[in-house]
Amino acid sequence: MKAIFMKILTALSAFLMLFLSPGGQIRQPAASKKCPAFYGEAAVANPLEDEGNLPIPQHPFLAPEGTNGMHGNGYNTDTYDYTGPLGINPVVKSRSMNVFGGLVATLMFDSQGRIMCISGNVVGFRLLLIDADTLEILAETRLPQRPSTVEAIKTFNFSAISSDTSGGAYCHLLKGDRPIIGNSDNIIQIYYIDESSGKPEWKIEKEYDVDSYLPEGSHLTDAMPDYEGNIWFLTRPGEVGYIDAETEKVHVLNIKDLTGLKDENEEIQNTFAICEDGIYIVSDRAMYRFEIGEDKLPTYTWRTPYDRGTTLKPGAINQGSGTTPTLLDVPVYDKEGEGAKQVGVRKLCAITDNADKQVNIVVYDRTTGEVVDQYPLFTPGKSVSENSIVAYGRSFIIENNYSESGAGFLENNPTSEPGVTRVDMNYDCTKLELAWHSNEASATVVPKMSTENGILYLYTRVQNDDIPKNAVAWYFTAVDFRTGETLYKVFTGCGKNWNNSYGPITIGPNGHAYVGVFNGLISIEDTPA
Incomplete structure (x- = not known):
């Protein structure tokens, strides 16, 4: 019965993908005309230029840093070495990817500057090739249906979709x-674009089937090569594995x-x-550094446990x-201030925990796993961190994602607790210190920063007297x-x-900013005066 249902759903998904993808601009309600x-x-x-940043090594198997x-x-x-918008006569463009849904979760850029991304909606995922300036879809192919989508369609409960990170929410761009x-x-x-017919088409270059190595109910969250070319993967229920670069043998365990x-x-x-010294994975209980053991497993x-709190x-x-x-x-410097000499480099890994009163940013020494320091964030009783930390130089920037009402696409009145905080490591990398705190409320976006212009980018809901009542701007x-x-x-x-x-927000090599939104993709770009 399940197999029959899946066949019917697959056929229905194909039909809906074909006929419910409008491809025009995202619709604006009347209230938008009254918003500043x-x-x-x-x-x-x-x-x-003067923040003491050490360059990030180029991954030997991935596309250039910033695009992959x-x-x-x-x-x-979450930093880019090219500029983003400065707010000079900004122009906003949009592309609707579906009648219902179409959010773009991961954007990558090929060597021609085109966008490669995955768009997800209630009937499935598509891998897209998009013109970075016009947002026109140049090529597309469907990906398999996610179990959470199947369940949502069966029960008409779509909340599980937003918490499911399997099946394409993450992807990476290889060389x-x-x-x-x-x-x-x-x-x-592994996909590539074939343009031999004069029109770009997605083709599959290589496939690795790991389904038989995983228990029923486990689904891939992500896959990415290490510095030796072994392809690592993981699942939400806790499987961690890799495909040997030479033998293509699969090694996996929970x-x-x-x-x-x-x-x-x-x-x-x-x-x-991933970096040269290991694979860094955080579970809902502990922070890990993984490698390949002598037995090839x-x-x-x-493994360093952290405070996971007592509740969701x-x-x-x-x-x-x-x-x-x-x-x-x-x-690492020998002293603070003028005349300080660099005496070493400390390799760090940062996450946030889920401590009950206040979440903490927790910084680990990558060599030993010891906690270097931790720092409490945001208003006590109203602090959550659900997105990656922005890091540059010796600074870490974290946004608050606490939301009593909920801030996702299902909410009519999405709100979140304000708070964006920057903390810095001190001169000898032993202590975290507050640099600044902002009261911006950036509900759910993955924030990004341009090192070329010194700007951190957020996506916020504005509520003030300028905004029409009940408008979600x-x-x-x-x-x-x-x-x-x-x-x-x-x-x-x-x-x-x-x-x-x-x-997420993504900064493109063309200087445009892109934001994946519920109905598709938007871009923000400067224009000459």
């Missing part, structure tokens, strides 16, 4: 303009097989970070850390990295279709 188009003043680029995945690079710093995707059939696929904690469920909600070199908080997806691990290499928001001052806000749209609903 701009707050603040255009910014002046102020590149981050949701978080910009293998370190997951040679080749996306790598772990789909919901538990097949890792975290519980290593910890011995057989009576405790341990889930992995987010993707992982995945194993951890260290409003705005959180699960009880545990909501952040993808972020890596940073930080200079969304603004692309720029914040000064150095001071935390809000520089400007650009109105994008009103209502559910413009809610980013955990979609």
Whole structure:
């Protein structure tokens, strides 16, 4: 019966994909005409040249840093070495991807500057090739249906979709303009664009079927190569594995097989970070550094538990850390201030925990797994962190995602608790210190920063006397990295279709900013005076 239902659903999905993808602009309600188009003043680029940043190594198997995945690079710093919008005569463009849904979760850029991304809606996922300037869809192919979507259609309960990170929410771009995707059939696929016919078409270059190695109910969250070319993958129920680069043999185990904690469920909600010294994975109980053991099985070199709290908080997806691990290499100095000499480099990994009163940013030494320091964030009793940390130099920036009402696309009145905080490591990398705190409320977006202009980008809902009553007005928001001052806000749209609903901001090599919103994709670009 289940097999028959899946066949019917697959056919229905194909029909709906074909006939319910409008391809025009995202609809604006009448209230949008009454919302201020701009707050603040255009910014002046102020590149981050004196913050003591150590460059992020280029991953040997991924496309250039900044273009290869949701978080910009293998370190997951969410930073870009090219400029984003300064707010100079900004223009907002949009592309509706479906009648209902169409959110773009991960944007990547090929060597021609075109967008490669996955768009998800209630009937399935599509891999897209998009013109970065016009947002026109140039090529598309369907991906397998996710189990959460099947359940949502059967029960008409769509809340599970927004908390499911499997089957294409994450993907990465390999060298040679080749996306790598772990789909919901538990097949890792590598795609490429074939233009031999004169029209771009998606083709599959390579497939790795790992379904038989996973228990029923486990589905791939992400897949990405390490520095040796082994393709690592993980699932929400806790499987961690890799495909050997030379033999293509699959090695996989569940975290519980290593910890011995057989009576405790341990889930992995987010993707992982990769660098030359290891694979960094956070579960809902502990932070890990993984590597390949002598027996060729995945194993951890260290495991450090954190405070996971006692409950699932409003705005959180699960009880545990909501952040993808972020890596940073930080200079160590012999003293503070003028005349200080660099005496070393400390390799760090950062997440947030889920402590009951206040979540903490927790920074680990990547070599030993010891906690270097932790720092409490946001208003006591109203703090949640569900998105990756922005990291640069010796600084970490975290946004508050606490939301009593809920802030996703299902909410009529999405609100969130304000709070964006920057903390810095001190001169000898032993202590975190507050740099600034902003009262901007960036509900669910994955924030990003341009090191070329010194601007942190958020996506905020504005509520004030300028906004019509009951209008849900969304603004692309720029914040000064150095001071935390809000520089400007650009109105994008009103209502559910413009809610980013955990979609990220992405800065393109063309200087445009992109935001995945519930109904598709929007771009913000400067125009000459």
